[in-house]
Amino acid sequence: MSTHCITDGNHAINVADPTGVGTAFREALAHFCSGVVIVTAANATGSPVGMTVGSFTSISMNPPLVGFFAGQNSTTLPHIIAEGGFCVNVLSEDQHGLARTFARSGVDKFAGTDWAPATNGSPRLAGAHAWIDCTLDQRQSIGDHDLVVGHVDALVVPQPNEPLVFHRSVFHGLRAHG
Structure with missing residues (x-):
């Protein structure tokens, strides 16, 4: 043994x-360096909800699927599951403050945050590097997290800026050196 x-x-x-x-x-x-996204949805009353996620990934090209992991104690996850749709906001390098805000519980995460509804009604955050609108495909508990898989319904890359990354507990921009 x-x-x-x-x-x-x-x-x-x-x-x-x-x-x-x-x-x-x-x-x-x-x-391990990871990208940073904020997953958003509209709850049952139409109010926006969201959370910072560092465990986002592409899963399949055909059909187009993406996924992320959320802690089972998340207060945002039940709203995303109940609504059946969400938007993955891929953060730009200058949105580290937004990432920190959406990582906290018990605060109004959308106070002072500009956003517009996605094709599914979920918030698309202004200034994001990309938006991925999804319909919930499946959810599976794994350890102390849930894997959430979304079917991609729409993709938008509004501006060609650099993404936000997270490494050794610090947010960074990603710049090519040549």
Whole structure:
């Protein structure tokens, strides 16, 4: 029987030991650079809801599918699931403040935020790098997160700017160096 370990500096942490693995796991995954999106929807009363997501990905070209992971304790996720549609707002490099705002709970995330309704009524945030309007295709619980898969209904790239990325707990712009 083998022991599964994560190396933290000069020593290994047994992944079966929950006391040490959390910090080391987060540190190891922080070295992976990810794009940043805000997933939005309109709730049952028509009010906008949204959350920052760093685990967004394309899934399939035919049919066109995208997906993201959301924590099961998210207060926004139930609204997205109930409405059956959402918009993925791919953030521009200058929207790090918006990403931080939409990552918080218990605040009016849309206060002072310009947006317009997407084809499905979900908010498209002004200044985003791209918008992807989706219909909920499926949802599956995996660990302490839910995988949400959306069928792509519309795509818009409003401006040719640079995306926002997240690496080692800091937001960055992405510039080509040549």
